[in-house]
Structures are given as C-alpha cells and as structure tokens.
Amino acid sequence: MTPRKPSRLIPTALFGDDKSVDGDDAARVALRETPLDIATRLQKAAEERQAAMLEPARSVRRLQIPLWSDGHRPVLHDLVRSALFTCGQRDAREDFKAKPIYALEHIKITYTGEELRQRDYDVYLQILHLSRGATVDDRQEWVEFDARALVKLLGWTQNSRSLVELRETIRRLTACALEVTRARTKQSLAVVYGGPLLLKYAGAQEGSFDEVTFWKVQINTEVASQLRPGDYTRIDWHTRAQLSPLEKWLHAFYSTNQQPYPMKVETIHKLCGSRMAEIKFFRRALKAALSRLVDVGFLGNWEIDDTDKVKVTRSQMITIAEVAGDYLT
Template identity: 30%
Template sequence: MTPAEKLQNLLDAPAFKRWFSTANFSENGVSFPTQFMANWVHSYFSSQLFVAFGFEPEISVYKRPAAPVIKNKDNVIQLDFWEDNKRGCANSLLRAALFPPLPRGKRQFLKNVKLESVGAADIIFTGEQFDQTDLDVYLEILNFARPFPLGTPVSFSARAMLKALGKGNGGGLHKWLHSVMIRLRGGTLDITDKKNRYFGGLVKEGVLEEATEFYTIIIDTNFAKLFGFGMWSKIDIEERRALKGASSGIAKALHAYYSTHAAPSLHSYETLSKILGLSSVDRQTKARMIEAHKKLEKIGFLHNFEAKENGIRVSKKESRAQRKHLVDKWVEADKKRRKKAAT
C-alpha cells in the first residue's frame, strides 16, 4: 500500500477528504497548497503520517497555479488564486459602501438600502451594517476556505481566527468574534450586474462547537458568481495590518478599494465619501481622507498622491496582473487607433 492509502485507512473519511484531498504525496513526504494546511497537518496528523510513511515525512507547500476560479471535471468550484501574503475578494464588494469605516457604536439596521458603489454591480443590503473589522474577519474566512471547493464545510478554531487577525485570545474577543460571524451570516446582499443576480449572505451557515470553540463555516457555491461579475482583486494583508491609529478605518477602506484598480483616476471628494459611506464632505472629512492617504503612502501602497481642490489623484504600485491589464488595455487602444487611421 502507498502512504496515501495507509493514511486513508488511519483517518476517517471526512478528515482525509478535508485535509489530504488536495495534497501531493511523494516518496519523501507530502505537500499542500497552503502554508496554513501544512502547519495544521504537522500539528494534528504527525503521528498518523509517521505510521503511513514508516518515518517522519517532509511536510511542505507546493506552488499552486494562479487562476481566479478553478473548475474540475465534476464542476467543483474553488477560489484559489492568491498567495499566502495576500487575501482575495470580489471587486463588487470592495467598490461599494458595504464595509464602511463606522465609528464605534454607530451601526444601523438597514432594510433594502441600495449602497453607493462604483462599477457595474448594484448592491441592495438588508441587515446590521458591516464595517472594516467585519471585512478583516471575512477576508480570513475566505482565506481559510481557499484550499477547499466551495460548499465544503471549512473548520477553524476561534483561536486560529483571532491569531490570524493579530488579536489575543481573551473571552471578550471570542464573544466579539462570534458577534461578527452572526452579523456576516445575517446580512443579506442582493447584487446584480444586470446579467446575473445573487441574493444571499456572505456566509451561508455555520456551527460553533462550544466545547472546543471550533467553527465550521459553509460559503454558498453561488457566491462564486461574484468573482465573475466585476472580476476579483488581491489585497496585501501585511499592508492592511500596518494601517493603525487615527483614520485607519478610512485608510483600510481606501486600501481595499484602490486594490481593485490598476491605475486609479482622480476621484472627487464626493465619490470617495460615497464609497466610504460617509455622510458629508466637509473640511474635517476631507482632512481625514488626506490623512488616510498619507498612511497609504507611508506603508508603500501608494507611490504618492495629490490632494487637489476637486479631489485626490493617486499613483499606486501595480500587481503583475494589473500591469498586464494596463498593457493589454494600451495594446487594444493602439489597435483601434491604427485601424481608424487606416480607414
């Protein structure tokens, strides 16, 4: 028997499918698509692997192909297109006032409210307002779900989630985390790009084993349609974590929004205010926006920015995919110019 077959006999079927269905077995060990999975298996399945291999095997990470949505022959959908130091999210969510930088204690319950947005998708929201801390948790949920086909129950401990968020492990934080999970599950989005329409939650359902404090979360497979509406973007998680202090909520929201653009044009203060879910564009609000852009410049996300009387123009570093998009866009425009000149 091969080590994989021996391991399959040692584990129950759900555990083997969850943690080893995407693994690559070799003579010397086993590799996984993410560092998180490799670390988890090393922590919880080392003894079983030793029995299966007959020695202590190497546990490593293999390089995954970059693809926004992967479908196999069984039409299984898996979102697995970002690196370990990035987080992925649908542009349609980041280009709307879905996760505004709300002041503490200022959440409202919205009913069938059309959110301000930039782009092709419209979002109508019902539920308790999300904010940037909810986006932090949501990005980590997607990251935990990354190695598995959508619809597969994804398990993680509350402690692992809090650690991923850079937080402690106190009882108050566990209560806070559960309140975020309930809020993400309760909020209903009705999203359309005039071609497809998705209505449901960011989280389909979840279970908390209170004795072990383990969450099992399921994301609706129809959620993948969001990644086809307005494309998707990667967020540099280290940059996002570096945004702290005054105006950090606005800075995080802008960081997420600008991450969906290869080369942002000048944005008026009014447009930025709408995206951020801010109620006014007074002098103080403009000052907070400018301060937030300074933070983005300081962490290296922006090369520079220019605050003008009518808005803010930014120059940001582009990802490889964004550079390719800009080149393709220029090539297509050049073809049209040449064709027009020839006629």
C-alpha cells in the same frame, strides 16, 4: 350503402409514440406485440421517467475556490467598490432593510441586515482564505477553524472579548442578505447574485457561554463563485493588517485598479460609508489616510486638485509584488 364508422383515435403512449393513430391500426399493432414485448416497453418508459426525475440531483454544480499565496487575500471588485463594508468604527451600527448601497455606477447593491464594517470584512476574508483551493458544490461543505487561531490571524487581542466579537461577526455575516447586479457596459448582460455571505454555522464552546473556541461555517458559493479573473484582486494582507478602517477601505478600493482615475472627495465620502456630516472633516481624515498609504508603500503619491478631485498613483513596487503573488499560487 352503409356508411363506414369513423375510426376511433387511441393515444399511443403504450406503443412508444407520442401521436394518435387510427383505432384499426392500433389494434393491428397490438396484435403483433406479445405480453412480454408490452411489459418490456412499459418498463423502459418507467426507467426513462425515473432517470429524468433524478437528472437535477446528478447535475451538482461544483466550484473550486481560487488559489492565492499565503500573504494575500481576495477582494471581490463588486463589494469593495461600494459602501457595503463601511469605514465606521465607534458609532452604533445601523439596521438596513433592502437598502440601496452606494456603489460605482455599473454596480447596484441592496442590503438587508446589520451594518457591515471593515472588521467584518477581515473575518470574511480570513474564512475565504481558509477555503482557498477547496472544491465545493451546491450541497455546501463546511469550513472549519479554531477560533483562537483565527483571532491571531486577524491580529486581534487574544482574550475572551475577541472570541465574543468573532461570534457576533459570524452571526452578522449569516443574518444578512445582499443582492448585487453588475453590468460592465450598458449593452452587456447584467449578472445578478446574492444571499448571505455565510449560509450557516455551528460551534463548540468552553468557559463562558459566549466563548466559542471551534467553528465550522458554510460560505455562500453563489458569492464565492464571482471570484473569477478580472472580477477580484489579491491584496497584501500584511499591509491591510496595519491600517485603520478608512485606510483599509482605500487600500482595497485602489487595489482593484493599477491606474486609478481621479475621483471627487464627495464621491469617496459616499463610497466608503463615512458618517462624517461635514465634508471638510472627512477631507482632513482622507488626507491623513492617503499619506498613511504612502508610508506603508502602497501608494507612490497623491494630491487633491483645485476641483476637489483625488488623484493617486499606485506604487510600482506593490504592483509588481501583486503580479508576482499571482504566479506564486
């Protein structure tokens, strides 16, 4: 008896299956298919592969920047509960490389770039304000503005020096890189995002080399997408415009909590990025800033107790106004 030869296993990609079949069975299947059937099947397989390759391009993530009233600006809790935008003013800016930024314990920030300050944050908030309600996506869209109009909104002096400062600030917001990790509880899944605050920019200039009078910039939507309910607060822009750098930091920080918990002076000193070496001098500046926030109606009262903890009470009038501002949008 002549032993039967083992059947040859033939891959059946040509037959619309991902298994292997016996060679004799494959031959019988092939005999039943006409050349037109084979051509049709191969064409269909090619179209499916092409569709799979194009799928990522079609799944563009679109994001709508939230709306807020004209008198408000959005502060992201992760950024203002840290020393990312310092209260520095006259000292030379530091250059950082993957520097850990002091923040509340559920937030971790590393930063690379030139030191950012409250005036830089003012510019960033204004650019976000110009993009409110816009729908952007991963391909990025430009935010366009007149430089002199933005300088006016910022309350800066209308001169060429302000145009130069605006240019330097836009460059700084583009050349930086931050990474933020946030976990609300030890059990919750951490959220990680980052990159520069602005992705790129272009401008048109007139007059001297540095006097750019028209700008268009692209915001980093990975950062802007964190502007979700519970993760950002609308602050009163008119109030912020009246304040010094330390007062601005305190205003943004305490805006994120209607019932702030007591915090040591030393902790606030680190959180606001103050460079005052002597804590007693910072305590004096802090007292003046808190009194100023009472004068403008943001705080109801404040005190520093025997344990050197700062206790503040938000103004009920401001709290109601902020809630009303939400409904105005």
